[in-house]
Amino acid sequence: MRKANLEQITNAIMNFNLEGTVRSVTPYGNGHINDTFLVTCYEDDGTKHEYILQAVNNDVFKLPAQVMENIVKVSDYLIGKVESPREVVKVIRTFSGGFHYQDRDGFFWRMYDFVKDSICLDRPENLDDFYQCAVAFGKFQRYLSEFPAYTLHETIPDFHNTPKRYQDFLKAVEEDKMGRAASVQAEIDFIKARADFYPVLIESNKAGVLPLRVSHNDTKSNNVMLDYKTHKALCVIDLDTIMPGFSVTDFGDAIRFGASTAAEDEKDLSKVWMDIDMFAVYAKGFLEGCGGQLLDSEIMLLPEGAKMMTIECGMRFLADYLQGDTYFKTHYEGHNLDRCRTQLKLVADMESKWDKMKEIVKQYCKE
Ligand code: ADP
Ligand code: GN1
Ligand code: MG
Numbered sequence: 001m002r003k004a005n006l007e008q009i010t011n012a013i014m015n016f017n018l019e020g021t022v023r024s025v026t027p028y029g030n031g032h033i034n035d036t037f038l039v040t041c042y043e044d045d046g047t048k049h050e051y052i053l054q055a056v057n058n059d060v061f062k063l064p065a066q067v068m069e070n071i072v073k074v075s076d077y078l079i080g081k082v083e084s085p086r087e088v089v090k091v092i093r094t095f096s097g098g099f100h101y102q103d104r105d106g107f108f109w110r111m112y113d114f115v116k117d118s119i120c121l122d123r124p125e126n127l128d129d130f131y132q133c134a135v136a137f138g139k140f141q142r143y144l145s146e147f148p149a150y151t152l153h154e155t156i157p158d159f160h161n162t163p164k165r166y167q168d169f170l171k172a173v174e175e176d177k178m179g180r181a182a183s184v185q186a187e188i189d190f191i192k193a194r195a196d197f198y199p200v201l202i203e204s205n206k207a208g209v210l211p212l213r214v215s216h217n218d219t220k221s222n223n224v225m226l227d228y229k230t231h232k233a234l235c236v237i238d239l240d241t242i243m244p245g246f247s248v249t250d251f252g253d254a255i256r257f258g259a260s261t262a263a264e265d266e267k268d269l270s271k272v273w274m275d276i277d278m279f280a281v282y283a284k285g286f287l288e289g290c291g292g293q294l295l296d297s298e299i300m301l302l303p304e305g306a307k308m309m310t311i312e313c314g315m316r317f318l319a320d321y322l323q324g325d326t327y328f329k330t331h332y333e334g335h336n337l338d339r340c341r342t343q344l345k346l347v348a349d350m351e352s353k354w355d356k357m358k359e360i361v362k363q364y365c366k367e
Contacts, residue, residue, distance in 0.1 A: 117227060
């Protein structure tokens with residue numbers, strides 16, 4: 001995505017109804033998609049107000065106004081459901097009363113209240129923190145269990161449609177735009193060898209054992225805010241990809257990212273595996289948060305959700321590498337390849353722990 005310059009950023013901020021006078025704007029966070037800034041304002045009496053400003057990536061989100069419609073609709077609904085107002089992030093209005101500002105250069109801007117006294121974890125440091133992330137995403141499922149999913153826009157069509165992702169991946173291999181395919185044959189073979197697995201969730205849905213629900217679809221630990229002092233879960237952020245989907249993929253994406261013993265782009269693969277205790281604690285927190293909403297058949301598919309999200313992400317990173325790194329933000333050449341390799345290592349490790357993963361989730365089934 002193009003980067004906005006200072007003038008464009010300043011102009012964007014002026015359109016939002018903020019408290020106080022803007023004193024600083026700094027790039028913020030480690031997201032792979034949007035450009036995020038922390039905006040700090042002060043009132044004359046010294047009161048400080050902080051906001052998050054984002055340029056929504058409109059290469060990724062082709063209809064960003066629909067993204068905002070989803071977010072506002074879900075946030076409004078959540079306000080009527082949550083136990084504490086801190087569980088919902090406030091979207092800031094523009095002076096014209098809307099929730100976004102599109103400038104004449106094509107940048108699409110929005111602002112949120114900064115979640116005060118909070119942290120988010122690029123890697124959960126311990127089991128307790130990961131448990132808290134799980135509770136937050138589980139509650140998110142529970143709060144939205146009666147939300148009319150069909151009223152949401154599909155902001156990225158086929159987002160977690162793994163068979164479709166696999167077809168896109170095969171196309172990227174076939175085209176080999178950058179001439180990189182030969183050097184990653186082992187990774188390509190690994191992904192191709194598991195082709196039979198990719199339709200499993202969609203087939204389970206067709207068979208009636210995996211219902212369509214409202215899902216977050218991007219449940220990384222850095223999309224949950226925890227209280228700065230107590231490390232208790234406060235709220236879920238990054239609602240861009242809320243769409244109809246599966247509970248097990250929300251669970252799975254969190255395992256992919258948070259139950260890994262290393263960063264998503266760790267180069268030393270001997271450091272990368274799926275920590276089974278992290279898996280167990282996340283299953284406990286997520287299912288507690290869901291408050292009994294999930295069917296036994298869904299619970300039994302949680303391991304499939306974890307493996308599916310991990311291999312899907314692996315093929316997405318590799319496809320982007322083969323296509324010249326145009327989707328995910330990268331910081332060096334080969335960044336997407338390093339990310340792909342950690343995902344494939346995690347998949348292999350999950351396969352070796354499969355029976356244990358099934359055993360862990362089975363204890364939560366009602367029958
Ligand atoms: P991306 O889609 O690029 O991941 P996010 O919406 O997740 O964008 O924002 C990136 C990062 O910015 C988050 O991981 C978090 O650190 C921070 N962030 C986003 N929204 C807020 C908020 N309302 N309050 C505090 N921090 C936030
Ligand atoms: C992106 O936006 P962010 O950084 O939370 C991506 C996810 C991937 C993730 C991999 C809209 O998430 O699907 O799983 O990177 N988001 C989008 O880290 O594609
Ligand atoms: Mg994010």
